[in-house]
Structures are given as C-alpha cells and as structure tokens.
Amino acid sequence: MRRRPLAPPSPARLTVRPYAPADESAVLRLVNADRLPGQPPATPAMLADALAGRSRADADWWAELDPPVTAVAETPGGGVQGVVSYALRPPDDTGLILWAHCREQAPVARALVDHAVAALAPRAVDAFHLTSALTLGLECLPVRHRPDTRAALVRAGFADQRRWRYLRRGLPAAELPRVPGLLVGPGPDGDPRKRQLTVRDERGEAVVAEALVGAHGGYGALWWIGVEEHARGRGLARRLLGSALATLTDDLRATQVILLLDDDDTDATAQDIRDRTAAAALYGRAGFTEIDLLHAFTRPRAEGP
Template identity: 60%
Template sequence: MLPLTLRPYRATDRAAVLALIDADRLPGQPLVTPEMLAHALAGRSAVDAEWWAALDPPAVEVATTPDGHVVGVISWALRPGDDTGLILWLHCREDEAVARALIDRALSALAPRAVEAFQFSTALTLGLEALPVARRRATRTALERAGFTGERLWRALRAELPRPGLPVLDGVETGPDPQREAAWRLLVRRDGRAVAEAVVGHPVQGVGVLWWIEVGPGERGRGLGRALLGSALDLLTGLGAAEVVLYVDDDEPPGGDRDRTAANALYDSAGFTEVDDLWSYTRPGRLPGPAGAAG
C-alpha cells in the first residue's frame, strides 16, 4: 500500500468523493447528488435532523496517494451535550488499509472521548442508518480492529414496484405526514378511531421509502396490515416510484417487546428481498492515568 496523506476536504475533491460514495451504494439507494453531498458536508439531514442539530460542525478529510488521487473520505463530529465523538460516514472502496487510516485519524482528533460510529442517517442516503456489514466488510474489520464493538440494529429490504398481487383498502385517508418532510401518511379508521397507519417517503430518483406501518393490537391477524401495505405501495407507484426500500428494527429476539417476526413474514411474502444487515458501533473513551486506553 502506498503511503497516504490525510488532509481536509476541498471543493476540488467533490467528483472523487461522489465516486467513492457511489461505489458503496446499496441496491435501492439513489445516486448521490452534489446537493446531497453539500448537506452532508454541512452537517444537515432531513432524516434524523434532531440528532444532527446536536452536533458541532463536522470535520471532513480525505486520504490521498502520493500522486494526489483521493482514495478515501471520512466525516466526524463532536456532540457537546455528552462530549461524545461520532464517525458519521466513511467511504474508501472497501480498502481496509485506507479505512484504518481514516478511522485512526478520526480517533486521534476525538481522543480521549468515547466514539460512536454509523449511528444515524446522513443526507447521502434515503434513511439508511448504520453500516451495511455484508457489503462493507473492510470497514467493519477496520472498526473492530480499532476497538469498536458492533450492534445489529436493522434489516434493510427492497422490492420492485408495482406489486399487483397485494390487496388494497378502500376509504384510506391520505395526506402529507405532519411529522416527516416529503412524506405521505395513510390512515385507516374504524368507527371514528384510527386503527392503522402507514407513512411513505416521496420517491427520489424513482425510489420510495416505506417509513412506517402499524396496525392496532385489536385489528391484527385479519389481513389489515397486508392490505395497508398494498395501499402504501400502490400510492408510491402512483407517485412515480419504480422500487421501494424499508428498514426493519428486528434487533430483538422473538418474544421481546419489539418482536418483528410478523412484520418480517409480511414483507417476505410481499416480495421484499433482504439487501443487508445494518450495524452501529461504539468505542469506549480512554481512561486517565498510566493505565492508558479502555478499548
């Protein structure tokens, strides 16, 4: 491996950094645009906006070869509320040596604090939280070798649209979602009560997102969830989506408070396929005194 130089990001690096990010693009994710990159560089994101608002302005650095070729990029920031460092995003065409150099640079800048990595969404994706570990094996290995511990959080799924085999509901109330930007809510009422709802994101480059679907306890097991899913996907198709992505937080075992066995079975039977498992990472801070590091 040629020696690397790490330096702050420059505007002239934009094309190279966009290419690095798109080299890691998952199925069901849009191509990253200059506007999306600009938001990430500035520390903004429409998804998880409250988490981004709690951070100091992020640092962004690139790794270059002796001839000036950009081979990696990393962004990190400090959360002053609890004095924790965060590695926000990293791309390096899955070259482990580059990943390790980038992670070491961030840890050096954030020491001696505890550091979290890949904890929430960036403006570079459609709500993709955490690291897709199957497709980002080198980054995962570099994190673990740097003392990070991983936790599986999400299951990323996708499906092509339309999905004509699913039932749809009559009388669904549809309108802008009051809680989420560029999203639509589907609401089902029975006897004046809201008994089920779904939220979808407006398509970006032909990709829609199913953000949320929930059926009240008293209405489950009657096919309402499947029909509401069909209605949500039908709405996305009408808005111009050719595919849809969703994320299932099935990190708890069956029988837990957030058992997602039924949800996973619904999505699998509706034609969704698994893209990857999404993991986040944490590394403890360094202890004071001669004992040195914890981790």
C-alpha cells in the first residue's frame, strides 16, 4: 500500500510566536533547505547576526533599522515550520520584511507574511530589499526557487519588481585568459575575504578597469567588474574576468562563484540596456548559467477611513 505524502499544515493549525533560542537548529534547517546553488550553508554565527540586524552587506541600510523582530510558525506538536524577521525603519516610518523561510509550504508562507504585515500596519512595507547575514550577497527573493513565498506576498498586496539575475559557475576557470601585471590588493572596506583587482594604462597612471571579488568558506562572489569606455572592445573585460576568477580560486580558495546581473528596467537608459546585454554575453561565454531571478516587493501604506 502506497503511503500518502504528508499534507502541509493548514493555517488554522499554525501558531506564530516570538523566536526563542531553542529554535536555532530548526530555523537553520529551514534556511538551508531554501539555499540556492552557490550559497554557503547558514551557520549559528550567521543566524546570530541576522537576528541582531547585522550584515556586512548593506551595513549602512541595516543601521537605519530598529532591532528586528523574528517570529516562527509552529504546529500544535511544536514543530517549527517557518520563520520571518521584520523591522521598522524610523527615518521614513517604513516596515521591512527582512527574510523568511518555510520550505515553500504555501500555508506557512501566508501565515508568516500576514503576521509581519499585521505587525507593521498601516505602514508601507518593503520585502526582501536588503542582503541579510544569512547569504553571500543574495539581495531580494529568488522567485523561481521560492514560488509560494512570492505568491503569499502578492496575495497580501505586494507588487514585485525585477532586480537581478543570479548567475553561477564552478571554479577553476583555467580556460579564460588573464591580464598580465594587474594589481591585486585588499577590498576597499578592509574585509579580509575580499580582493580588488586594478588594471592601469600603459604608463601605469590612469585606472582603466577594476573588479572586486570575495569568498566565504569556498563560495566566491564577483561583486563587480568595470572597464572604462575608451578601453572597451579589445577583450580586456574577458581577461579581467579570467583574472578575477583565478584570484578567487588561487588566493581565496573558492570552488564556485556567483554574481548578480542587473535586471531592473526602472529608469534604465538605452546605454544601460546595451551595457547589460554585453555583460550577459560576456558571462555566458565565460561559463556562467542563470540560476534564478531576484525580485523585491513593495506594499503601499494602508489608507484607513
């Protein structure tokens, strides 16, 4: 006799309560169940930073927030099914849903979103606008991997907006050319896990191209890469990309790398679109594949009578 799959919990059987230290293991399992390829596993230290509202990425924006509130959804038997963290940004009186995880169980996603919206009402609410300490540079919600969370947000009145394409490839990338004689130094913020690559002109004076990479526990990220307009069209971007991936492999010991490619058409100029198209072609030829699309969400202020 075939065993029937377990049904997801119904909203009526879920209780949302404040996070407690005893929930740590269950919450980490939820976070890691939602982890995208190219992302490091979440650790207790990463969770502690997220609960406290700390993040190396977007640090200035996190500093604007009140201390976050984190809640878990559980069944009557005490099983933690989901988690959501939210906060208030006093300067503009806006609420933020910072992160949420639920193994994409639709009833749990709805319960978490509804709880956060009710707690932040009647303010406008932004969801998944900041990079939390639980990820390596993952800004916004990966909508292909998280369809039920996206549906819960839309159901609650949020509008979504394309922000990024999330790309990944394995390392090393020995097939890519490199820039001879480029300068490799620490990142501009002093983070020991980052390296800045600089290419100067033939006289060694003007900077013509730069890249910034970082890694955490074998997982690498290409934070940005840029070539001055007058130096384009000669293969420098491809060579710099090869050098950046070699730095991740040889110096920072990364075995894979992710990057975010701009996908936001809001106020994009024709030149922006051309640059984005050229970047996508560069990364595609270099072996990157698209893993997901990252969206941010906004819910307007509720206007009462």
